[in-house]
Amino acid sequence: MMIDAEILPARPRRAARNLFELTLDLPPKSSRNVLRALHEQLRVAILDGRFAAGLQLPASRALAERLGLSRNTVVAAYDLLLSEGYIVTHPGSGTFVAAVARGKKQSAPSEVADARLNAVWRNATPFASLRKNNVLYDFRTGIPDTSRFPFEIWRRLHNRSLREIARSQPLYGDAAGDAALREAIANHVSFTRAVACDSQNIVVTAGAQQAFDLLARVLVTPGKTVVAVEHPGYRSTRAVFASAGAIIKPVPVDEEGIVVAHIPHDARVICVTPSHQFPMGVPMSPARRSALLRFASEHHAVIVEDDYDGEFRFEGRPLDALQTLDDSESVFYVGTFSKSLFPGLRQGFLVAPRWSIKALSCARQLCDWHAPIIDQRTLAAFIGEGHLARHVRRMRKVYEERRRALRAALARHCGGELVPFPSFAGLHLSVRVNGSVDPALAVARAAQLGIAMDSFSRYAAMDSVPRGLIFGYSLIKDAQIDAAAQKVAEALRLAAL
């Protein structure tokens, strides 16, 4: 079970708020260890400074709801912390972290240790990874269904690449990627996404995340460069640009995508998800695409086009990628194989304008030299022999069917409250929440019923986030969809109480 530090009401550490989240890893509610685990983890968070002195803790009732625990458990944990002097209460205003002497224990972060870290990283906590804990109905996003992945073909191609490597003395490779893979990727995106490029435009990356990281390195001058991001939007893009010293400015998204008129004029990098906005799911309209490209051209800004799941496109005529429409060399197209193959592979790529390739290659070399060679050769063969295209085609049908079933089931059981945003692609469906139910509370209620899903608020870059829920449909089984939608309806009712 995870909670976001973001939900804690007081915010003396506001800078860190958007970057990182606190993770509580608790045993099942029924376990007799749940109190001990909660108490210990809160204590450590206070001791090591993640919960700073003066931070207001959530009310016991709110925390209990969020964690799916009984309120008594949370009250008991707070009482223990109170008796030990880690927290204080101010009647009428709430519970706060006390100013405590930090532990002198060798391996807990000490003040000396803290002083040795760059301030950005002192309170950093990794984003929680997906875990399967008590999830009956899995609507989480970001992980593809790999049950139909041709692992046997992958194995065969890998073994062939390994034999080739074994026969030659393996040297260090090119930072931008193995020539065969760059060529294969260029062909692939030319065909599937009409992206105009050749292999010299390709930089192979360790997933989309490293593409963002390389871009942040070469585009951001710390403390100066303004980066516009979508609100709500993908957190890891925001976080990596922020950690590079960018000034992050969130720009709202509506049903046509990012509101170009709200992009600040000093933005020099604009990060967008035009095929399938994350998390809202809407495609960017043609008018907005033109306006965005015009903005970039006029202000010498660049656009980072994150096409994280645009290969899975179901209806209507596809909209051209921004990269395809661009005629001022201002678009960086980011692609990933984490959705079309599997995320553990860590393979992605950038289609970048020529003027940036040398800088990006240098940055990749300083990061980690280059991607593992055998994997690169394997992937090049997998694409070149048509296996990727075939797998995507097959999965497109699977996802399309599941998406249709999900839409129908949600309409059947929650039609009054949940209205899908227009969307024609990808691995998740987002819906607007009508009425007064708090979407974050609905997510908490759903968790109690064994449903893993998400609300837009986790992806907010500023206050006043659109009221929406996100249903990933890559992990859920077809046969579960109707029952899951019924449970969602139940969660909405519980949240309305």
Add this chain to the structure above:
Amino acid sequence: MMIDAEILPARPRRAARNLFELTLDLPPKSSRNVLRALHEQLRVAILDGRFAAGLQLPASRALAERLGLSRNTVVAAYDLLLSEGYIVTHPGSGTFVAAVARGKKQSAPSEVADARLNAVWRNATPFASLRKNNVLYDFRTGIPDTSRFPFEIWRRLHNRSLREIARSQPLYGDAAGDAALREAIANHVSFTRAVACDSQNIVVTAGAQQAFDLLARVLVTPGKTVVAVEHPGYRSTRAVFASAGAIIKPVPVDEEGIVVAHIPHDARVICVTPSHQFPMGVPMSPARRSALLRFASEHHAVIVEDDYDGEFRFEGRPLDALQTLDDSESVFYVGTFSKSLFPGLRQGFLVAPRWSIKALSCARQLCDWHAPIIDQRTLAAFIGEGHLARHVRRMRKVYEERRRALRAALARHCGGELVPFPSFAGLHLSVRVNGSVDPALAVARAAQLGIAMDSFSRYAAMDSVPRGLIFGYSLIKDAQIDAAAQKVAEALRLAAL
């Protein structure tokens, strides 16, 4: 964008099944406009570069089937393109995209483009990778001899890991690394290098380079943090700290290692290679080790201990790692599998103090999330089943024998001019150059004789670099060593003229 017409007949690109993935927006088959639409859309794809010159188009029959058109329509569209010069046919081999003027131009790096890059990266050029060009005698460093690597065992363990992944739904993993690999690495370095750690201290990295990068991220405050580096020293460490905004201060190295008395008092990070100084090859003396640790403890500085080839240790009692001697949690030990396995694998690790693990995990997550999971599992098994230790033991004998032969041959042929620095480990031997010969000129003369070797001057961080040459002995054949040393003597004579 440059199109090289010459490659057309010689190297047609693989007939891409992916072509079928091109999105064509065609009217119904019965429409009289279908030919026009097909022709126009193919023409545009060629013009805007999605279909690159040299690309093989599918056979007309196959394309017709795929599109649900009559074959005549496709043949007619191809004929039009042929007559307009957009495609060419090579009888017997197929139909290919011709080299045509593209509609979309790409500029060379311009001032506008430059202005969009952070100043650090505007003139960046990647370090050259090793290439085999007219090298008869290969004394280059950094690449291990993989001729005895047990690729067959690696293949078997990889396939087992792949089967495990295929059976489970692969999720995203922990940024610090897979638990089994962290455990295996902790055991391995505890045993081989007496490094004091458990799996919680391990962060898996993409080679040593990513370890330096992660450290630069979390330790450096741009424009403020002073980083001391060895002079002469490893360039990529220096470069990655510099790119993170560190103030680099070079500190000279003598025959006992870094001269601690010359480390500036404001240094907060000190990068050293104590087992086998790069490039001089000397081990850091026990007195210097104590002094360095005292410096770090007194100034709240941290030490980055790069143990890039310390597993290959040949004589005498090994000196303790700085990490082993440290009692103020100030040492980061960087290890790599690029020398003990092979560099194309891109696997390495950090042994880091507890206080830094969370920050490093976050940094890794923002960089690229985590290392590829199958590779991590494969490596964990490779270490856990004893194959790494066995391979290192075997290679230690090979390298020791080669090193002995090299020392003897250099003494025989160049004894007056080249005097080895004291050194007991690693994959290269460094020598002091007596007399007046310019080492860099000797390297140039040697290249003319087919010898690849290196001088210290490439690794200088300031002027006045010690006069030395570096002989890697991982790539050269045993049988070549005597002849190579004779050639080196000849190069020295030529350089003295």
